[in-house]
Amino acid sequence: MVTRVTPKTGIDTTKVWTKISKLAITLLLLILFPASVATANRRVGAIEPLILNSFKELLNQLPPADEETPVLVQSLSQTTQENILVLKGKKLLEELPPMADNTLEVEFFSVPPQVIRQGFQVYLNGQRINLPWQQWLVGTSVRTGISDVGAMQTLGIEMLNSKDFTQQPIRWFSKPRSTSVVFPSQVSGAYRYLDITDFAKTAGWQLQVHGDKLYISSMPARVKAIRQGRQPWGNRIVLDLDRPTFWQVNDRRTEGVITVAASADPSLVKGFNALEAAKIQGPEDVAPISVGAPMDKPVIRLESHQNQTRLRVDFPKGKRLRVFTLPNPFRLVIDLRPDAMVRKNILWAPGIQWRQQLISLKDTSFPVVWLEVNPKSHRLRLRPIGSNATTQVGTAPLIKAAQWWQASAAINAGFFNRNNQLPLGAIRRDSRWLSGPILNRGAIAWNDRGHFKLGRLSLTETLVTSNRKRLPVLFVNSGYVKAGIARYTPAFGPTYTPLIDHEIIVVVQNNSVTHLLPGGLAGQQAFPIPPNGYLVTLRANSTAVHDLSIGTQVRIEGSTFPADFNGYPHILGGGPLLLQDRKIVLDGKSEQFSDAFIQQSAPRSAIGTTANGRLIIAAFHHSHTRRGPTLRETAQLMQKLGAINALNLDGGSSTGLYLGGQLLDRSPYTAAPVNNGLGIFFTPVP
Template identity: 50%
Template sequence: MSPILLTLLCLTTTGATNAQELPKNSKLLISQLSAPPLKGMVSSGNQISLNGRTLPGTWLQQSGKAGQVTTHISDGPFRQLIGVTFLNSNSSAKQPIQWFSTATTPLVLATRLVGAYRYLDITNFAQASGWQIQTNGNILVIVTPKAQITNIVQSQEPPEASAPLQQTRILVNLDRPTPWQVAQGSAIAKPQTPSSDPDTPTPKPTTPPNREWTITLDGIADPVLIERYTPQPPAAAPTLLPNLLKQLLPVTPTQPIPPAPEPLIRQVQVVKNQTIISLSVPFGLSPQVKTVANPNRLIINIRPDPLEERDITWAPGLRWRQHYVNLGTERFPVVWLEVNPRKFGLTLKPMWASPDGLGGTAPLIQTAQRYLAVAGINGGYFNRNNRLPLGAIRRDSQWLSGPILNRGAIAWNDSGQFYFGRLTLEETLITANNQRLPILFLNSGYVQSGIARYTPVWGATYTPLTDNEIILVVQKDQITQQLPGGKVGGTTVPIPPDGYLLALRANATSAASQLPIGSAVSVSSSTTPSDFSRYPHIIGAGPLLIQNRQIVLDAKAEKFSNAFIAEKAIRSGICTTATGTLMIAAVHNRAGGYGPTLAEHAQLMQQMGCVDALNLDGGSSTSLYLGGQLLDRSPSTAARVHNGIGIFLKPRS
């Protein structure tokens, strides 16, 4: 087995260290370990110590000419921990970058794909930057030169072609280049001034609260800057005498004084040799951070459209793109991956959070790394309370979870063929005397009256999801037990590895008398449309957006609520184009406002060239993953999800 790939198998946040801990039916994962070893590989690991702080990040070192050791870091931590900007590239072997350098002469780093990651050769870059690098077991230790932050200046910039509105700019001056990170925090609650009239309720805020953002630099700010941006204590409460005078003197009506705008820079502080600049950014705006040289500066522009256009060939057949797509006067930031699964050894597989069954959620970045996926996107819906699936999951021709409510789904095979439609799974329990009973749900968290079936992929056991179920144990096509389910969550029933359980709910419990112990039973299964049965992999979500280039959105028919239909929210989508390319896309909040409605999402996907398109779970679930990083958002703002669609590199022969 390749040493580097064995190491990469361990590079997971769940701690999986051997093939037995991987999900069932994951032959693809095991096959990735058969790739040839990396020539000259000296060491590798999954942690990076940056100026004393140990953080997750994959790396490797390789011996080169004349015994020189070269250092390679995967591009996720290189971007997010160091603050490097990736520039457009049409070669997967080279990545131009910008880091305290000029855009006219960008630095170009060599890249290589190993396992599920792309690595950048940072040897010369680190040497030119004065970094000290050494290894300590699986930790790559990086120490950068000490930097000083000499000034922080806020100004208003006039409108320009790329930003038609006036924007606020913050300049952070440094004596030398240094790593920096940007992170989005939580909403900042606005203090409410109580009404002076006890009979008048305190007015509710009419605008969404500001959002906290932090810019963290490896450097020490001048004490004058810390003092300048230290929050002042609140004003003292009025004394009793002025209040008495107000009651005795005639009251002259006055216009209410509007509250002073909240300062953009909330605080500057130094914590453990890092300077943290905390910002209070109004709703609809976000920071766009760039670096320049001569003098060395961070330029932080606060603008409604911070997304920078990108078109990067990340691997053969895998392209990372992002830009704004216009719908009338609205501008929507879209980040997407274009995948050509027919020509370049890329395959797609469903993936789910738990290695021990279908219950559970995890950040997509964690699930993708556990599966050794090169890229991925969140998939279908799930119950956030019990973390159970609410839609179709089929992998390698085996149903993991059945569809619900005739909702939209995507199906595909390993040859790069795809099929979109609204999907129903029709399972029937057939008795020895040819009695037929419909099975309405398969391994599903969607709970309704009727018969539901639970197979070993659900997990080792089943716990009743409704009161007073009757549980039938089926082994080797024969009913071996009838058990009372009791109260919700009160009983745990083992699922036989050579069979399944039938949960009879509500009015379906009467069928138990027709299914005595010892009865022989079988299950027939088919899909509507029947075309779905021809594909080994399926993910269900919905609603279906586009078929044959035409918008076919009908969220009511797929039983989505009116509130869901009307909501303006961040969206995920998957589609195919006329050239057979697959696109997985994340659409975030429009410039200055909220995300698209479902109707707008369909129009955006159509405008991007989609022939067939499906809406995936969205909102905080939306996550677009590539090589150890989320492309569309900060990991801290991404919710835990149940399942997703992974993109894998086929092992080379």
């Protein structure tokens, strides 16, 4: 349905709009102060429809819009593609000043539609893709939706800036800056779904559901020609197509793979394959940066098989891919340029804003992708997430971990040992230490009221025996190894395997020592952790065993430093600490990071808070001149994002920012598995 609101002479619109304004104020007061409605002995549910009907009656009094008058508001329902025009003399939304920090946010929620089918596999012209989808009822109409970020990455849909999470403008083989299609969208569980029902009819897509699988098929397309050209900023490759079609980009380390659902003439394939023999590049545990030799022209290799054409493009040094579509004639444009990132500002859900752009520092610019989160939204929850729900041992791709935990958004978090896959830093969830802090490194703590604390964190634990001996516990559920005493609780997992040779394992149950066991060689034997106690391990500290004979009663005393960290149920460690109270407080030495780590340039993940209480989680990648920002540059970049407190997280190949089922900042082919992360959970009101 297209709604047009346009003033016209011949009617006193001032009076009409005055009535609407008064009713709008009345509606807002009813929402903000429901108690006053109860006092008047009238139900909100009975009043609200009356007000909405009044709105409708007043709007119906307005004259029809002139055909030549620009449309102010458009919404796609039964229609398929509409022009979004800019009103002359009015500022664009992007040009308006930002809202004040004390601006009141009012969230409106509707009853979620009835979901009738859903699944996680889509067959796109016969090719299986992991992509969440749903079908729901609107009246008697069956609507089909697919995950928005997944649709962007698998169908080739370009998601445009949006300030309404229920409406997502997109571009797909349409004119830039003048024409877009608006998909209705809804957040359900961990995903945001785009309603493609009407658009599919216009685009000629066939939608079919068999069990938990959605099948999307389109008319066969053909690549008519491939052209190359040199631009001042880099290289351009253009595929001329006979019709719009699906396409995907796989952005690897030194190679981009563009897959198009279209056949290519054998002469095209033969011509391009003569340039260079095909090189197959597998997943790499490295940062996604271009390290190829300088080239004036990219090397292109072409494959075509069963209505699918694949281009492999070697990146010229310092260049990345920007791919977009154009109509009349239909073209897929592939640019290789240093400033490839496209700016985005999308309200993805209430309280979750997706941002990305190039941010300049001195003589270079870094591509930055970040989420700005309102932690005080009653619909959001933040929790540490791990690679395994039952143990702190292990790693998994961030995508897999976030999907398993059903998080809407996530970022990799703390450090870990890649050899034994154990955490190296603080992880606390629901007031339980899954892994204790180490080396007085930086950490972030929070609660469900939206309060945060960032600082350097230590945990002091003491094992107090019945004979008044006080034995310091250095680490809790940690993969960090040092001579002394460490403790492993059921929160660590069902078992503990010694990390060094000849540890002594002390079994404590119901606050009493029940067993003393030799640990043997490192990594050889797993010792069960009692559910009603814990294990104490003595590393190169055999003298303490005399104070822990079988039958000895023990208790644990512990506290954090600073002490106010104790009051937060959730904590994640990283380091170094970057910002405190707007100042750069970087001190990698005091947090015992190596000189090489402190000085290197690398992809980075970071987390911070703003002056108005928002949370920022961000991923920073390479510029066109080097591998990524230094720690100091990361602090400066966080300042530019608006953070007043900030913490560096694990980076390099671990860096990853997840939203709605996909990584936003990099190809999953270049992302290494991680041990833990921060999950953001969005659940609609039932």
